[in-house]
Amino acid sequence: MSDYQTFTADDARQFALSHSDTFRDSDKLEAEEFGDGNLNLVFRVKNQQGRSLIVKQALPYARCVGESWPLTIDRARIEAEVLLRHGRICPEHTVQVLHYDAAKAAILMEDLGQLTILRSELVAGKQFPRLASQMAQYLAHTLFHTSDFVLNGLQKKTEVARFLNPELCLITEDLFFTDPYCNHERNNIHQAILPQARELWHDEALQAEVARLKADFLSKPQALLHGDVHSGSIFIDAQQCKVIDAEFGFYGPIGFDVGSLIGNLLLNYAGQFGLQEDTTALEQQHRYLLEQIETLWQGFASEFSQLMQTQSKESSFANSSYQHFFLQQVLADSIGYAGCELIRRTVGLAHVADLEQIRNEQLRARSERLALMLGRQLIMQRHSLTTIQQLLTLVQHQELP
Ligand code: SR1
Ligand code: MG
Structure with a gap:
């Protein structure tokens, strides 16, 4: 960590100037720190002609908690390398990395400021008809091309070792699979749903199924995952859709990436009951979200x-019955x-605006209960x-709690 120091705006300007040909030495550069994420510093560096780049630096601790939660800065390497690999496979839907510096734990990347964060748009009731088909392409290609269907044993194990990412995985292991199912001090539970949260702590049947999902998360290195595909990790407009923030990347179960996105669309579905006052608009938004899940x-x-069928390099996996079985298992x-995502975003440490921005407390509690009920049913009935x-039928037939 000898070369590491937390970036000032000046450092970010210098970093952007030295590592790209976007700017000239004579440019007057502005740098503004605007990150509001859970973990890192994020600067936008801009010249007077309006050209801009993003500098992201990993802090040696989790920003949302502070220095009492130390965290490896190696996550910048993981993020840069996952984005570079995914970017080679699917450049149209992956943010472009221009430079990465291991010692400074900093990444220079394209600015997607012309797009907006999917979560804020969904909270505002906006629709993006191409979202699901674009994300389906991104997930299918990034996950297939880093899997055993393409890599041989030697290549795959080298990659698995390169992306072990133990500290960030531990965050997910705790926040996603452990905390919500016990009375953990990290949990963040609104008073009105405390009885439903308590039920989770005593629900042994549910805990057994979550344990199976956690065991797979720990021991099923199917492909190089993004590891955190929530709607805050997606920049979008009517034409384009690009994924950012891959610091949780590792080799894990393919269904984790696909399911994280489905979970976030369902969180918005539950939130809409409290966000949307107009019944027709509510029905339209719900229809849109369910169609997107189906298309995804x-x-x-x-x-x-x-x-x-066409690009498997490993002959054992060219068997069509095996391929059918494989996809069924990814769906489950x-x-x-x-x-799990529905439950942990409702009672765990890291909440989402889809529920938090419901101003009326009773309506928020109703949406939160729905998220918990849906979460439980998805986990229990996944097979x-x-x-x-x-x-989709299960979701549509839910009675509002
Ligand atoms: C302490 S990090 C909390 C959450 O933010 C990230 O985006 C991941 O989803 C993580 O679980
Ligand atoms: Mg993130």
């Missing part, structure tokens, strides 16, 4: 299937991880929900 899974499954995992339509 159908698009992912059909692209992944096509890739398995995705539904289970979506359920009997064998098609995406069955999942």
